[in-house]
Amino acid sequence: MHFTSEKHLENGVLEREFTLGEIPGILWTPESAAPVPLILMGHPGGLGGMHPRLVARALGCAAEGYASAAIELPGAGDRPRFPVVDEARADLRRVLKAGEPVTDDIIDRLVLPLVETAVPEWRTALDALLALPGIRGPVGLSGGVIAIGTRLAVVEPRLEAAVLFAGSYVPRSILEEARQVSIPLHVLLQWDDEGNDRQQALDLFDAFGSKEKTLNANMGGHTGVPWFAGEAAGRFLARHLK
Amino acid sequence: MHFTSEKHLENGVLEREFTLGEIPGILWTPESAAPVPLILMGHPGGLGGMHPRLVARALGCAAEGYASAAIELPGAGDRPRFPVVDEARADLRRVLKAGEPVTDDIIDRLVLPLVETAVPEWRTALDALLALPGIRGPVGLSGGVIAIGTRLAVVEPRLEAAVLFAGSYVPRSILEEARQVSIPLHVLLQWDDEGNDRQQALDLFDAFGSKEKTLNANMGGHTGVPWFAGEAAGRFLARHLK
Numbered sequence: 001m002h003f004t005s006e007k008h009l010e011n012g013v014l015e016r017e018f019t020l021g022e023i024p025g026i027l028w029t030p031e032s033a034a035p036v037p038l039i040l041m042g043h044p045g046g047l048g049g050m051h052p053r054l055v056a057r058a059l060g061c062a063a064e065g066y067a068s069a070a071i072e073l074p075g076a077g078d079r080p081r082f083p084v085v086d087e088a089r090a091d092l093r094r095v096l097k098a099g100e101p102v103t104d105d106i107i108d109r110l111v112l113p114l115v116e117t118a119v120p121e122w123r124t125a126l127d128a129l130l131a132l133p134g135i136r137g138p139v140g141l142s143g144g145v146i147a148i149g150t151r152l153a154v155v156e157p158r159l160e161a162a163v164l165f166a167g168s169y170v171p172r173s174i175l176e177e178a179r180q181v182s183i184p185l186h187v188l189l190q191w192d193d194e195g196n197d198r199q200q201a202l203d204l205f206d207a208f209g210s211k212e213k214t215l216n217a218n219m220g221g222h223t224g225v226p227w228f229a230g231e232a233a234g235r236f237l238a239r240h241l242k
Numbered sequence: 243m244h245f246t247s248e249k250h251l252e253n254g255v256l257e258r259e260f261t262l263g264e265i266p267g268i269l270w271t272p273e274s275a276a277p278v279p280l281i282l283m284g285h286p287g288g289l290g291g292m293h294p295r296l297v298a299r300a301l302g303c304a305a306e307g308y309a310s311a312a313i314e315l316p317g318a319g320d321r322p323r324f325p326v327v328d329e330a331r332a333d334l335r336r337v338l339k340a341g342e343p344v345t346d347d348i349i350d351r352l353v354l355p356l357v358e359t360a361v362p363e364w365r366t367a368l369d370a371l372l373a374l375p376g377i378r379g380p381v382g383l384s385g386g387v388i389a390i391g392t393r394l395a396v397v398e399p400r401l402e403a404a405v406l407f408a409g410s411y412v413p414r415s416i417l418e419e420a421r422q423v424s425i426p427l428h429v430l431l432q433w434d435d436e437g438n439d440r441q442q443a444l445d446l447f448d449a450f451g452s453k454e455k456t457l458n459a460n461m462g463g464h465t466g467v468p469w470f471a472g473e474a475a476g477r478f479l480a481r482h483l484k
Contacts, residue, residue: 191448191457202444205459206433214471215433215459217447228481229456232474239470 001128009055013062020125024078025071026051027129028058032065035136037241038129039068040122040152040159042144044168045076057142060230064238067135071125073145074117084113102197107169111147115174119151126158138241142233143188146204147174153181161240162186163233166201167193167222175200178207185210186236188229189217196222243370251297255304262367266320267313268293269371270300274307277378279483280371281310282364282394282401284386286410287318299384302472306480309377313367315387316359326355344439349411353389357416361393368400380483384475385430388446389416395423403482404428405475408443409435409464417442420449427452428478430471431459438464 005017012031017024024047030036039061043050047070054070061068075082088109095102129135141149141162149164154177166189185208189201205215214236218229247259254273259266266289272278281303285292289312296312303310317324330351337344371377383391383404391406396419408431427450431443447457456478460471 189457191455211461212468213433213461215431215457217457217459219453219455226454228477232477235470235474 001125009059011059011062013059015055015058020071020121020128022079023071023121023125025069025125026054026058027067027069027132028055028062029067029134030062030065032134035134037066037137038126038135038139039066039237039241040126040139040141041068041070042141042149042165043070043073044145045073047072047077060234061142064234066140066237066241067129068142069125069129071121074114074121082113082117085110102169104172108171108173111145111169111171112173114145115147115151115171118145118148119155122148122152123156126156130158140237140241142237147171150174150178150181150204150208153183153185159183161237163188163236165225166204167196169197170200170204175204175207178204179209181208181210183210184212184236184240186214186216186233188225188233189215190220190222190225191217192219193222243367251301253301253304255301257297257300262313262363262370264321265313265363265367267311267367268296268300269309269311269374270297270304271309271376272304272307274376277376279308279379280368280377280381281308281479281483282368282381282383283310283312284383284391284407285312285315286387287315289314289319302476303384306476308382308479308483309371310384311367311371313363316356316363324355324359327352344411346414350413350415353387353411353413354415356387357389357393357413360387360390361397364390364394365398368398372400382479382483384479389413392416392420392423392446392450395425395427401425403479405430405478407467408446409438411439412442412446417446417449420446421451423450423452425452426454426478426482428456428458428475430467430475431457432462432464432467433459434461435464 001018001020003016003018007015014029016027058068072079075085091106138160139158143165145168146164153162161184163186187205218226243262245258245260249257256271258269300310317327333348380402381400385407387410388406395404403426405428429447460468
């Protein structure tokens with residue numbers, strides 16, 4: 001992990017860009033004498049375009065006393081294209097435009113390669129981040145591609161709680177894997193998200209094996225998660241990471 | 243409205259039993275120099291048996307600076323029996339025991355007479371409560387039979403926000419009425435509530451016409467609403483009644 005830039009934001013928060021091999025990432029740390037817990041911040045890909053929203057979330061994390069970090073998704077931003085996913089995305093656009101059903105085959109080709117590649121990358125990033133002097137566990141996850149979050153919750157024992165956003169396609173195999181998740185979950189769903197299959201989101205929530213899981217569904221469309229739902233997600237993380 | 247008893251609880255909270263015509267009720271008020279908002283506290287019927295849980299909720303309301311009140315449901319507690327509802331309840335027990343489906347007819351006969359009778363009673367209670375010197379609006383509703391809460395939200399303009407508990411049967415006609423509800427709603431659902439039809443609860447949430455509505459679903463069975471879900475419901479009321 002190599003830091004490539006450093007910037008002081010408001011309230012003493014330090015934003016550092018880094019590379020982890022070929023993968024770009026950003027780390028935000030609050031001013032703190034003691035090591036702080038870490039939130040892995042999920043996102044839909046494209047750190048550049050997501051930056052303003054990620055900074056807002058990172059400042060919220062810092063105010064609670066957490067570090068937060070994001071790494072670029074495979075095939076997104078300045079990373080090399082991911083042709084198999086690009087192809088699936090083109091197929092998805094085609095069937096949506098034609099009003100045809102989105103098949104399991106398209107969802108698998110769109111999401112599974114991302115999961116297979118991103119999850120080991122996030123785990124490697126976690127190794128590097130937890131080796132930094134100012135950061136310790138517990139580790140939480142917040143948002144991003146829900147299939148990636150689900151797999152990460154199954155395979156990564158250092159993850160202690162996760163806020164998941166049920167706003168993207170879920171392959172059937174991931175729905176099965178969800179039964180193995182046992183950490184506390186707080187699942188956000190935008191009830192009237194036109195681009196999302198609500199029943200699939202409810203099926204995924206049902207499948208999670210966690211004893212403590214909350215579904216928090218709100219109005220406002222895909223990008224309209226209300227501020228109070230964001231606050232509730234923050235309170236969930238605070239409950240489990242402090 | 244006649245007060246029949248008065249008791250000082252902890253933190254200066256005053257508990258007063260009252261009768262409103264033939265209907266018994268309880269009012270809890272916090273110590274306050276200024277008039278306070280009011281929460282109507284719903285319940286499944288039987289003020290006597292519900293008393294410990296109602297007191298706990300009332301103390302929570304008082305800590306937030308609200309008065310709270312409950313009246314007995316028709317046919318419950320010491321009120322005269324409600325034969326048509328008793329008969330429907332016997333039919334419900336019979337079909338549940340036999341593993342037969344719960345028909346719309348049984349749900350209608352079980353719930354609609356309660357709604358028809360209880361809603362005007364709650365409105366009369368509201369008239370009397372808001373005429374007391376220490377109580378003013380805004381008025382919120384918290385819990386109880388969800389069909390009663392839905393009708394009340396449609397017909398009672400003084401109600402400004404409602405926490406509803408999706409834990410009891412909903413007649414189809416009430417599902418239709420739900421489209422007319424426009425006040426902010428916070429709907430609690432116990433995801434693994436064996437005695438409750440989850441799909442019906444989701445259909446009801448979907449039907450509500452409110453622009454701001456939140457579904458907060460948790461694990462723990464019908465009576466196991468987790469403390470953090472109670473807190474989230476309290477925060478919703480605080481957002482809308484202050």
